[in-house]
Amino acid sequence: MKKDYYWILAIAMLALALRLYFAFQTPAFTGDEAYMTLRQVEHIRATGMPLTYDELSYGGRTHIFAPFFYYFLAFFNLFLPLDLVGKLIPNLFSILIIPIAYLLSWKLTRQRDAAIFGAAMAGFIPAFFSNLNSISAYSVVFPMLFYMIYCFIDIDEDNNAYIFMALFFVSTLFSSITFLLLISMVGYLVLAKLENFRMKKNELEVTMFSIFFFLWLQILVYKNAFLFHGAAIIWQNIPVQILADYFAGTNIVKVISLIGAIPLTYGVYSISHYLFDEKNKNAYILISMAFSAALLVWLKLITTEPGMLCLGITMAILFSRFYQFVFDELKITRLNRFYRPIWAAFIFIFIFSSVVPSAYYAGRAAENSLSIRDISAMQWIKINTPPDSVILSTPGEGNLITALAKRRNTADSDYLLIPNINKRFKDIKNIFTAYYSADAARLLNENGIDYIYFSDRARQEFKIKGLNFADDNTCFRPVYDFDGKVQIYEVLC
């Protein structure tokens, strides 16, 4: 067993090294939400409270969110610089999934090789590498979710019920994605009932506690958003123009690339094995988790990222059962003499289908981080524009404007509680794609915009090469240009 720990430690160190290598390839972060996170942490460090009323976002709005993740990062920011916290802490916590996956795989198989292989698979889920530079709360929440599953399986032992409750409490304050676990627990109880397994009282009790606690906390935190948006809060008030992309449907190729061919294929095999051949109660909660994630992604109730993360980790753990099955069967056949080559083939396939795609996604995450051009432009805005200026950008760049340039944005990616969001998004799109300067000027004035930040992202998002009205120097003055890739225009009329 001690030897196993060394293996697990080695795999975890390898995963961490790979993650940190790619994370530190760039000084910037990927995605504007990372910058919102940094801004929240800075605010907590300065005032002790999260930023709930934000006068820069949408020209003044209220943010509502579960605040624990920001406090969690702010705690580490007490002794580490903020940039380092953003790079290091999420990656450090995300590799905790490896020992947790080992424990779960061990529960399923009671075989060390299989458990170690399952843990390695879970540590190199490509989907988990795609967010390594985004300061994502999922990197902390998902290890917690799977440890809760571990506790749930042996809920009667020691203080597992209380550990489960404590973790559920904390993780719900980190992210509402604990919803996935709730559905899985209910699914598990249904499956166990259908298969006539005797249910432990504690299982039912913690499930009940979790359902009521989750609902209560959501109502408490998101009360205003619930009243404002109703049940449509599921879609986070995302403008209809981009909603379909945001909750994008997924296809099998995308799923394979995000989860890995091997864990997916043999995870599915393990599910069918547990459902139809071997009745194993421990596996049901994992099967239920996989079904919940797939169902919610399919119904477009959650985004692809957490869905694939959850599915990938679950499949990797279930894969350990397939590994066990293959090598147990191998031992009683003549093929046993090819044990080592077959094992090597497994390793090769694992590297090819999990490690390589993980590295690819990690590289892409680093590549998609904020470029030096964008950072310079933000610095320029911060220094050269009046403090109360309103800057137009794509919603995906809104948090950069508020976090780096410290100026008001027209829109950002937090759409909750914003009235008439579709009109606002339509206005932004119409300005960027306007043919005539009069149309653009009317919309710019209507929205009180002083500067236009025009980047590659706007080019891609609105499928334009440049601003058609930019030649009208009476109304628009180019004030900044970086290699023709990032331009800033001042609005004069």
Next chain:
Amino acid sequence: MRMQAMAEQDKYRKNEIAYIFYGLLIVLAILLLPHVMRMLDGNFTLIGERSHINLRLSEMLGSGYSYRIDDSLVHGGRIFHANLYNVMSAALFKLIGVYSSVLLPVLLGLASAYLLYSILKRFGFDAVQRYAICLVLALSPSFLYAFSLSNQDSMAIALTLFGILLFSENKKDYTFYAAVCFALASFFSLFNIILIALFMLFYSAGKAADRPAGNEPAGKNNMMNKIFFCSVPLFVIAISKPIVLYNSLVSQSFHIQPMAAGAVSITQAFAGILNNFITDLGAVTGFGIFYLILAVTGFVSTWNEKSRYYPLYLGTLFMLFAVFYSGNEINAYANFAFAVFAGLGILRIRDMGWQSVFIKDATLLIIVCGLLFSTVSYINILGDMEPRQNEMGAFAFMRESQPDGIVLSSPSKAMMFEYFGQKPVLFDNLAGTIRNYDEKADDANALYMSGNIEEARSILKKYDIAYIAIDSGMRNGLVWDEPDKGMLALLKNSKTFKKVYDSSEIEIWKVNY
């Protein structure tokens, strides 16, 4: 021994009376809270549109109108038929003025809570179950809506409950009084008649199921006589009076909000239903999420005794259907059935044989907090309902300084123009009472969206509209989502319209033909 038993019984009765008294005090406090919150906020008007239409009817009845009230404050006029609620409200209005609209529903709420308690006792629920059910009922948003606002349903509910209590007693005199209660309740709408008829049907069926085999005739005739006796007035009222199906005001129809292309329609449909049912998601007359979960738990827990609960199951099912058909104000009625299930649900959770006392206590604490939170949140919603203090200026302006003329406004503001502004409106939210409502609504929509002055003028002339009131809600998505869309551009650019009043909430434009 007998003395001891009597002393114990006496003690039990005293305790029960004390519990009922404290319980009613809690109910009273809860029902008054929305008014108190509103007053603390500086708004001394009644809550909601419905209160104002009822107040207007009370005033008209008090000033000499008869059972048939002709209302001239809507285009084309309309006729109201006064019911017992209006009569009592008018009588109280003479004594205490506008406060009658607060006092009467609150008193009816207290009476309804007590009547439910008594009915539960009559039907064999133990004391803890009765208290739990009544407490859960008092905390429910639908109960607050029905008995905090001046609402005709409050009287209909109280009469129906009283009738049920009397009907279920095995005394002849009581049957007569039950028939009177049912008859009075049936004046409110066809829905009330059907509800009472179904109660009698389900009750008699339940009684028949309870009776041991081979022991039929004696009770059977008695029950048939009771049902016949109580049904005759219902039937007479149903065919003699021009009765409405249900006079719904808050017509939160079950339309599905348009969503993005690619979003899944089944989830949208489900979201639409939730929005109309759950007050935590913004429904005006619905249930809290915790309340609903408890009701479902209670429903499941009673399944083992389904023969006892069949009448309640069927009654609930009928009311749910009625909600989809006639609007979700019927939730005020369904709420009483839901309260029974929710009360039993919370007791079921408490008594489910927990392994861990800590988890049990934590879960129950969260449930209680969840119920309370829904209630407090809903009290705030009620306290913030129309009319708001910053709108009153517009109504006063219309009453004091403008000549009579038809006002076109959003339906939710129309009743305020009727009551406070004393001006006739094109239409208000009482769709069922307005002639050619659909045509008027379509024309108003066409007018709002019209960018053509000639088209706009022809619609305005058709109804002789003299004023157009535009509120902030209309500008912010209810009608327009852009500042210069449709009629908004005409208002700015045409000489046909002249702005006569402007505030942050409401602007009023006069039409010059």
